[in-house]
Amino acid sequence: MKSLSKRSVIEGLKKAKESKTKGWRDTLPTWCPGCGHFTALHGLYESAEKLAIPAKDFVVVSGIGCSGRFPFFIKGFGFHSLHGRAIPVATGIKIANPALTVVVVGGDGDGLGIGGGHFPHGARNNLNITYILLDNGIYGLTKGQISPTSPMGMVSGTSPYGNIARPINPTTLALAYGATFVARVFSRNRDQVSQTIEQAIQHNGFSFVHDLSPCVEFNKLITYNSWQDKVTDIPGDHNSSDRSGALSLAESNDPIYLGLFYKEEIATFDDHVAEVRKKLTDKAVK
Ligand code: SF4
Ligand code: MG
Numbered sequence: 001m002k003s004l005s006k007r008s009v010i011e012g013l014k015k016a017k018e019s020k021t022k023g024w025r026d027t028l029p030t031w032c033p034g035c036g037h038f039t040a041l042h043g044l045y046e047s048a049e050k051l052a053i054p055a056k057d058f059v060v061v062s063g064i065g066c067s068g069r070f071p072f073f074i075k076g077f078g079f080h081s082l083h084g085r086a087i088p089v090a091t092g093i094k095i096a097n098p099a100l101t102v103v104v105v106g107g108d109g110d111g112l113g114i115g116g117g118h119f120p121h122g123a124r125n126n127l128n129i130t131y132i133l134l135d136n137g138i139y140g141l142t143k144g145q146i147s148p149t150s151p152m153g154m155v156s157g158t159s160p161y162g163n164i165a166r167p168i169n170p171t172t173l174a175l176a177y178g179a180t181f182v183a184r185v186f187s188r189n190r191d192q193v194s195q196t197i198e199q200a201i202q203h204n205g206f207s208f209v210h211d212l213s214p215c216v217e218f219n220k221l222i223t224y225n226s227w228q229d230k231v232t233d234i235p236g237d238h239n240s241s242d243r244s245g246a247l248s249l250a251e252s253n254d255p256i257y258l259g260l261f262y263k264e265e266i267a268t269f270d271d272h273v274a275e276v277r278k279k280l281t282d283k284a285v286k
Contacts, residue, residue, distance in 0.1 A: 021045035024055075027072045036187030036213030036224075037066060037134055041073055043194040044103065044132075047201050048076070051101075059102045061090040063110040066140045066215075070105040084115025087122040090129050091269075098270045101201060102129040109139045112148040112168050123177035123206050125269040130200045130207040133170050136215035137222045144218030154221050171250040174208035175243060175262055181207035182246065182262040186231050187214065188224050192258065199260070205268050212256070227256070234259035 024045040031037055048058055058076030062068040064083035071078020081089040086104045094102045104122075111119060111133050122131065138156065139145040145158040149170065153162040174182045181203040185193045193211065200207035212227050232255040239245060246261035 021049045024048050024075050025073070026075050029073045030069060031066060032217045034214075034216040035066070035140075036136060036211070036215070037070075039187035039190050039193045040105070040132055040134055040197070040211050040213060041070065042190065043197040044070075044074055044105075046194040047198040048074070048101075050198055051201060053101050053201075057100050059090075059093055059100050061086045061093065061102065061104045063106045063115060064141070065107040065110045067105050067107040067110065067134045068141075084110050084113065084118065086110070087115065087118040087131065091122065091125075091127055094127060094129055094270060095273055098128070098274070103201065104129060104131045106131075106133060107140070107147075108133065108135045108137060108149040108170070109147040112170060112173075116148070119173065120177040123174060123179040123208065126178070126180055126205045126266060127269040128205055130197070130203075130209065132197065132200075132209045132211055134211050134213040135170060136213050136219055137167070138215050138219040140215040140218055144215075151221065169251065169253075171208075171210045171261060172247055174210070175247050175250055179208045179262070180205035180264045180266060181260075182210075182250075183208070183260045184210040184212070184250070184256075184258050186212040186227055186258055188228060188231075189258070196260070203263065204265060230254050230256045231258050233257070234261065 055076040060071045060074055061079045061081060062070045063081055063086040068080055071080050079089055086106050090102050090104045135149050137147060137149045139147050144156050146154055146156045146163045148168045150163050151167055155162055171182060171184050181200055183196045185196045196209055200209050214222060214224050234249055234257045238249060240260050240263045243262055249257045250261055
């Protein structure tokens with residue numbers, strides 16, 4: 001078993017101390033020590049810093065759950081919205097002011113359970129936002145109930161005889177829904193998480209980042225080590241403009257592929273909204 005080495009933990013702490021992202025930090029995170037969400041938060045700090053996004057133009061939108069706390073921990077504007085409703089809120093924000101960089105952060109329960117009806121529309125519309133889905137296979141904030149990504153057989157407070165429902169694969173959903181940037185990362189790989197979030201923000205269109213982000217407190221089945229044993233990088237010869245090839249790689253549960261599955265540049269929802277606005281203006285002038 002490949003486990004976290006003491007050296008890698010020390011190196012991680014050293015990097016955090018040397019980090020130039022202090023200007024982006026806000027309220028001290030309240031997550032449990034070791035929670036996978038810290039890596040994505042740091043990835044957002046690093047991306048905002050590297051891309052020199054002014055804090056006044058940066059908005060983080062969340063739903064409910066441990067991931068829902070994100071907007072409190074980072075400078076800029078934030079909206080801790082309703083359970084599962086972060087994508088529609090982000091849609092309104094982006095349409096009202098297309099110049100903003102809008103990032104949605106949510107969990108597996110929030111985005112694929114109650115919010116599961118909004119994900120396809122954000123993706124198919126190619127709204128120019130970034131959606132980071134922090135997947136820990138459990139409802140963490142409410143202390144450990146099975147979620148839409150929990151594996152079959154998993155015992156929890158709501159499944160004392162084992163989970164009898166098949167899990168959803170968020171990466172294959174994003175590809176099937178038509179997202180124009182689809183990547184998967186693992187919170188153990190800090191640099192990969194940061195670089196991928198940066199690329200996702202830079203992509204002009206709906207960017208989906210599926211982050212395998214362990215809940216160290218309530219999920220004893222899916223852990224850093226259980227994922228570490230299965231993850232591997234997407235083969236170097238994968239063509240990231242091939243959606244069907246991306247789907248077949250994304251479906252694999254062992255190994256679980258990490259990296260950029262798919263990327264394409266097409267007109268965004270924001271572009272179409274601008275066209276409609278122009279038509280309205282032209283009509284009013286006549
Ligand atoms: Fe993270 Fe789980 Fe703690 Fe929530 S309960 S902060 S998801 S480790
Ligand atoms: Mg969860």
